[in-house]
Amino acid sequence: MSWYDNAAAPWIPVSRRLITARLTRLWVVTGLLIVGGVVGAAVTGEAWVLTVPLALAAIGGWLTWIIVRQVTAHAWAEGDEDLLVRRGRMFRSVTVVPYGRMQFVDVKAGPLDRMLGLATVQLHTASPGTDASIAGVPADEAARLRDRLTTRGEARLAGL
DSSP states (O other): OOTTOOSSSOOEEOOTHHHHHHHHHHHHHHHHHHHHHHHHHHHHOOGGGGHHHHHHHHHHHHHHHHHHHHHHHOEEEEOSSEEEEEEOSSSOEEEEEEGGGEEEEEEEOOHHHHHHTEEEEEEEESSGGGOEEEEEEEHHHHHHHHHHHHHHHHHHHHTO
């Protein structure tokens, strides 16, 4: 049992489609830069200029590995009194947001996220240090999660 395990509630991992979304963004930008580097090498006629696109491809491969590791470490758990959000493998963090401290919950989705059926659930509290977000939530689950968190937050506030 690791330091971030939660016996009270099971961890719910984010969708693996988040890997696709993040890799698409990464490789569109990296691919354009690689093409630019290859064109630059062709225009200059200097072979050493090809080291730039090769380095970009290597960096892109490394970032691909990091993205997969980050997404597979991202999860949330709904406890009785609070929501827990964990992320990270090397630099781990668990954010605990008490339901009674939630002011409002946003659900956001960009064009690529909508195409993949994903959304980001953003929790807002009175303290900016305890705001949390859960990226890669399936869109239908994000709407249900928003409604559950809002209901639980209102119930906890009513008890104050």
